[in-house]
Amino acid sequence: MTRKYPLLLTTGRILSQYNVGAQTRRTENSQWHDEDRLEIHPVDAEDPEDRGIRQDDWVGIESRAGQTVLRAKISERIQPGVVYTTFHFPESGANVITTDSSDWATNCPEYKVTAVQVMPVEQPSQWQKKYSRFNTQQLELLNLATTSSGK
Numbered sequence: 001m002t003r004k005y006p007l008l009l010t011t012g013r014i015l016s017q018y019n020v021g022a023q024t025r026r027t028e029n030s031q032w033h034d035e036d037r038l039e040i041h042p043v044d045a046e047d048p049e050d051r052g053i054r055q056d057d058w059v060g061i062e063s064r065a066g067q068t069v070l071r072a073k074i075s076e077r078i079q080p081g082v083v084y085t086t087f088h089f090p091e092s093g094a095n096v097i098t099t100d101s102s103d104w105a106t107n108c109p110e111y112k113v114t115a116v117q118v119m120p121v122e123q124p125s126q127w128q129k130k131y132s133r134f135n136t137q138q139l140e141l142l143n144l145a146t147t148s149s150g151k
Helices: 042-046 126-148
Strands: 007-012 037-040 058-062 067-074 082-086 113-120
Touching: 037 042, 037 058, 042 067, 067 126
Parallel strands: 007 082, 037 067
Antiparallel strands: 007 113, 037 082, 058 067, 058 113
């Protein structure tokens, strides 16, 4: 962690969404967990950078690897200095901010821990805008293929 990236991000899974959620996002499980959110301790939401983050605010998360935007979940479940998110919804871009570093001995990716800065924002990240355009295009192509094949 540094002055520029004073918080430690850790990522993980939630029971209702298996792995990246490719199958469970299509089920009623989404009523329990319908988006990836950034959990942040109340102390970090307010200070030391005068963040002024409130419950459900859109927050930008920036690391050395990239940036994304999630909604805030103020929570005492985690320790001050640590923020947490799941990675079940590709549109969240949660894995965009993790590094591609890996452990020297096992070559296991270092997805779980990344130094970040968090700040209030009002719009999606550039990555999220690009992903949204790509996703829309893919759905249009699928619809076109389905329609033209008579299905």
